[in-house]
Amino acid sequence: MDSDDDVPQLIEHTEEIKARVPLTIICGFLGAGKSTLLKRILTERHGYRIAVIMNEFGDTADVEAKTINVSSEDDPTAEKSEEVLELANGCLCCSIKDSGAAAIEKLMERKGAFDHILLETTGLADPGPIAAMFWKNEEYGMGLGNDIALDGVICVVDAVFGLKQMQEDHAVDGVGESVRQIAGSDVIILNKVDLVDEPTVISVENAIRHINSAARIHRTVRGQLDLKHIMGISAYTVPPELNEDVKQSLRRRGEHEHVHDHSDSEHTHIHDAQKTHYETRGITSLQIVCPVLSQPQLNAVDEWIRTILWENRLPDDTQSSELQVLRCKGLFSVQNGDQYVLQGVRNIYDMSKVMKEADLGLPDTGKLVLIGKGLDESVRKSFAQVLQ
Numbered sequence: 001m002d003s004d005d006d007v008p009q010l011i012e013h014t015e016e017i018k019a020r021v022p023l024t025i026i027c028g029f030l031g032a033g034k035s036t037l038l039k040r041i042l043t044e045r046h047g048y049r050i051a052v053i054m055n056e057f058g059d060t061a062d063v064e065a066k067t068i069n070v071s072s073e074d075d076p077t078a079e080k081s082e083e084v085l086e087l088a089n090g091c092l093c094c095s096i097k098d099s100g101a102a103a104i105e106k107l108m109e110r111k112g113a114f115d116h117i118l119l120e121t122t123g124l125a126d127p128g129p130i131a132a133m134f135w136k137n138e139e140y141g142m143g144l145g146n147d148i149a150l151d152g153v154i155c156v157v158d159a160v161f162g163l164k165q166m167q168e169d170h171a172v173d174g175v176g177e178s179v180r181q182i183a184g185s186d187v188i189i190l191n192k193v194d195l196v197d198e199p200t201v202i203s204v205e206n207a208i209r210h211i212n213s214a215a216r217i218h219r220t221v222r223g224q225l226d227l228k229h230i231m232g233i234s235a236y237t238v239p240p241e242l243n244e245d246v247k248q249s250l251r252r253r254g255e256h257e258h259v260h261d262h263s264d265s266e267h268t269h270i271h272d273a274q275k276t277h278y279e280t281r282g283i284t285s286l287q288i289v290c291p292v293l294s295q296p297q298l299n300a301v302d303e304w305i306r307t308i309l310w311e312n313r314l315p316d317d318t319q320s321s322e323l324q325v326l327r328c329k330g331l332f333s334v335q336n337g338d339q340y341v342l343q344g345v346r347n348i349y350d351m352s353k354v355m356k357e358a359d360l361g362l363p364d365t366g367k368l369v370l371i372g373k374g375l376d377e378s379v380r381k382s383f384a385q386v387l388q
C-alpha cells in the first residue's frame with residue numbers, strides 16, 4: 001500500500017468514543033533486534049497482557065517468510081505456530097503468515113484477553129503507510145479501527161550498522177527504508193550499544209536527530225528497556241515536546257519568558273531555532289516555535305498545513321518542488337486560551353482542540369515539527385508570512 005497517491009482526506013470526528021486496544025508498530029532495519037525485543041517481551045514476567053504479532057506486513061513480495069520459535073508451558077515446542085499462542089506470562093503470540101490485518105482480526109476474536117498489541121513489521125517496511133492505515137481507520141471508526149487505537153511507532157536501530165545503513169540509503173536513490181523508518185517513528189530504540197564505543201553511539205544518535213528531531217531515543221542492549229517507553233505513549237494524541245536544541249536556543253536568547261506573553265502584536269514573529277534545521281540530503285526535521293495566535297492566524301496556519309500536506313508545495317510556490325511531509329506534530333495556542341494539537345501522517349492530518357478538563361499543563365508556546373523532504377529555509381519563511 002502506498003498512501004502517497006491516495007486522495008487526501010480530512011478527518012471528521014465521531015462523537016462516540018469507544019474503548020479500543022492500543023497498537024504499537026515496531027519497525028527497524030534487517031537484523032537491528034526487533035525479534036530479540038519482542039521475544040523478550042513474550043517470555044519475561046512483566047505483568048502486562050500483551051499480544052505480539054510477528055509476521056510479514058505491508059509489502060510481502062520481497063521479504064522472506066519469518067518463523068517464530070517461542071516456547072511456553074502450554075506449547076514447549078511452539079515452532080512456527082500458525083495460530084494465536086497463549087504464553088505463560090499472559091502474553092499472546094500470533095505468527096500468522098497472512099496479512100497483518102488478518103492476524104489482528106484473529107487476535108480481536110480474543111479481545112479482553114490482552115491490553116495492548118505490538119506489531120512487528122518486516123525489516124524493509126516503511127511504517128508510514130501502515131501507521132496511516134490504522135490511524136485513518138481509527139478516526140473513521142471503520143473496520144479494525146473500531147477495536148484498535150494507534151499508540152505509536154517504534155523503530156529499532158542497530159548501533160553497529162545503523163549509521164552505515166542510513167548513509168547508504170542516502171547514497172542510493174534518494175531516500176531509503178532505514179531513513180523512512182526513523183522519520184516515521186515516535187520512539188527510537190538504539191540497540192546493540194554493547195558492541196560499540198561511546199563516540200559511535202553519539203554519532204548514530206546525532207544522525208537520528210538530523211532525520212527526526214521529535215523522536216525520543218533510548219539506548220538498549222538486547223532490547224532491555226522499561227516497557228513504559230514503548231507502550232501507552234499516545235504519540236498520536238499528545239503534543240510534541242520541544243527538543244533540547246530548541247529549548248537551549250530559547251534560553252540563550254532570553255526569549256523563554258517572552259514567548260509566554262504574546263498579547264503584544266509586535267511579538268507575532270516566529271522564534272526560529274536554526275540549530276534544529278539540518279541541511280542533510282534526504283529526510284530532515286524542521287522545528288518552528290510560534291507565538292500565541294489569533295483565530296484568523298490559526299485558520300491561516302490550518303490552510304498552510306493543508307496545502308503542504310495535500311499539494312506537496314508551499315502556498316506561495318506554484319512550481320513543483322521536492323516538498324513532502326511524512327510526519328507532522330504541533331501545538332498551537334490561541335489568544336482566547338484554547339490550544340490545538342496537530343497530528344499528521346502523510347497527507348492525513350487532524351487539528352483537535354485540547355479539552356479544558358484534560359489540563360495537560362501545556363506551555364503557551366506554540367510549536368510545529370515537520371519531518372520529510374525539502375524542508376529548507378523557504379518553509380520557515382513561508383510559515384512566518386502566514387502569521388503576518
Ligand SMILES: Nc1nc2c(ncn2[C@@H]2O[C@H](COP(=O)(O)OP(=O)(O)OP(=O)(O)O)[C@@H](O)[C@H]2O)c(=O)[nH]1
Pocket residue numbers: 028029030031032033034035036037122123191192193194195220221222223
Ligand atoms: N551483541 C548484541 N547482539 C544483539 C543485540 N540485539 C540483538 N542481537 C543479535 O542480533 C541478531 C539479530 O537480531 P534480531 O532480533 O533477529 O533482529 P531483527 O531486527 O528481528 O532481524 P530481521 O528479522 O532480520 O529483520 C541476533 O543474532 C541477536 O541475538 C544486542 O543488543 N547486542
